[in-house]
Amino acid sequence: MRSLFFLSLLLGMHHLRAQQYSILIREGHIIDPKNHIDAVMDLAIDKGKIVKLAKHIDGDAVQVVNAKGLYVTPGLIDLHAHVFFGTQPDHYLSDGLEALPPDGFTFRVGVTTVVDAGGAGWKNFSIFKKNIIDHSKTRVLCMLNVIGEGMRGGAYEQNANDMEPKMIATLAKENLGLIVGIKVAHYQGHDWRAVDSAVAAGKLAGIPVMIDFGGSKPALSLEELFMKHLRPGDIFTHSFGNLSPTREPIVDEATGKLRAFVWEARKRGIFFDVGFGGISFRYSQAIPAIKQGFLPSSISTDLHSGSMNNAMKDQLNVMSAFMAMGMAFPDLIRASTITPAQEIKREDLGHLSIGAVADIAILNIREGSFGFYDYTGYRITGNKKLECAMTIRDGRIVYDLNGIAYPIYPPSSKK
Secondary structure: OHHHHHHHHHHHHHHHHHOOEEEEEEEEEEEEHHHOEEEEEEEEEEOOEEEEEEOOOOOOEEEEEEOOOOEEEEOEEEEEEOOOEEEEOOOOOOOEOOOOOHHHOOHHHOEEEEEEEOOOOOOOHHHHHHHOHHHOOOEEEEEEEOEOOOOOOHHHHHOHHHEOHHHHHHHHHHOEOOEEEEEEEOOOOOOOHHHHHHHHHHHHHOOOEEEEOOOOOOOOOHHHHHHHHOOOOOEEOOOOOOOOOOOOOOEEOOOOEEOHHHHHHHHHOOEEEOOOOOOOOOHHHHHHHHHOOOOOOEOOOOEOHHHHOOOOOOHHHHHHHHHHOOOOHHHHHHOOOHHHHHHOOOOOOOOOOOOOEOOEEEEEEEEEEEEEEOOOOOEEEEEEEEEEEEEEEOOEEEEEOOOOEEOOOOOOOOO
């Protein structure tokens, strides 16, 4: 009996050694806009990397995923979120209670990379890195706030003396790839100091700026922002908001027409990000813009405790809303993967190329009747809604909604 036991054990060990891949995804409909793939294929992963894509892949794997009838895409990138969670009751989105710990709100909706948009400034980035970035399974990147105190709220965000382009750029250059941009948010002065300070730091560090523009009375000119202050490659977020009279909208709601200079800004190389948020998205802006062929460059959530429990909810809900407005599914994936990666100069992400890190979302499109609304209460309906079936981060299954991996847990995993 003992000899039979050891023989079976050796055969089992041999079987494990003979397995070619760590994960083999079978018969999924792969959507990879960067590589122009839109077809049913198999995909193999090993040692955290994508190693093969083909119509059919032979060979064994530690785990096999049956993705038939599902869509396999690069891991989603949420370009605008607030994940500098902390315990300080008066710190808003900078080590405060209204930001959210990323891992609880990313993998379940296919997001593998999240960019914190301005929660941390140069004064407290080290806390953000130590407490959140270094302890999250989600890949957490940072848009450093132009204000040294970060997005602490109130008077802190109005302190023009706390804008230090050289300090910002020095820290950004020391953390290139991790600090991927500079964020302007909530500054209400009727001047260009916040924007120009951010752009100055961006030039020194070689990274883009993201502008959350508004709050000034009277409103500063969007045309001047796009044409005279921002550079090609910079990012305008909350693109479909209407915060009049403190910020001009991109669509003239009296005529329903997209302002001509917005088209020119896009031609110039300005990116337009959604940043849905709590009060930063209105269908009265998005619907006419999309009907006129103006699609967002990137789809993002502006995730925080207020938006997630209100109209926004999560990345897939925002994508589903844009699908209900007529945006094609491959365009949704492009705006949630490779384009945001390009915006932050992290083109190692957002695609399924051979050798790329195995960050993958497996999505289901549910059919039914679904409602999507904005903070004004305006509601649209759609007959499709996205749902995450599985998320793979760095070659490991981190979320499996219905247990479609076999075995569900790899033999070497610790229970």
